[in-house]
Amino acid sequence: MLDPVSGKLNQYLTLVSQRQQLVASNIANSDTPGYLTKDIDFDSELQNAASGAQSMVEEVQGLTMKNDGNNVDLDREARLLAENALRFNVASGLLRSQLKRLRMAIEGGNSGS
């Protein structure tokens, strides 16, 4: 990557999109008998991402199990869906301004438009 900040942002965006994929999977399986909610431990995975380790997917504890053995809580997934979209927006905005600054440096600071 271009510089340490962009590298970190890249890892962050990757992690957010992996988490979003799990949320999409949980929502799609909200009526599947025996399906258990999956998630990643975001904070610790973010620490590990620097070392290039693959994210660990784990089953979420403490959710109410329904009679068919499914424990997907749609409210929890809706919250995570919105949260991930916002996190992604922030990080991609930061990355965008980083790229803009780089372009400005390349063009000698006179790229007004």
Added chain:
Amino acid sequence: MSLFSSLSVSASGMSAERSRAEILVENIANADTTRTAEGGPYRRRDVVFESQSVSSPFSAFLSPEFGAQAQGVGISQVAVDNSDPDRRYLPGHPDADKDGYVAFPRVNPAEDMVDLLGASRSYQANVSAISAVKDMIQRSIDLFKS
């Protein structure tokens, strides 16, 4: 690219919920059907969902390790309710037996309507997931623009 496989996961959810709604509507429509191709009254049917992998060869190549973790949903079977039909006394009915009873399907429209609402809500949840992911992909594309 995991964002694109999220789209396939949500799409599989939408397609499964749509099939579930189709079966439920069929049950409601046939609540009073006394003749079928197999003979006898209509039998209530129900879908059984199952987690299925949705990874396309393309996404599996790009992120082989993580792609297998996120699963979509599919229909493993359509279960037929084989319980005894509901017998109603209608001597004038062409399908009545010698005692004047007609076999009607054991379909409770209220039950199917409630299930249909559930299917519709789950479909909406998948649509929201798709639009959130689509927005994220759009943000990524916007990085190319200055």
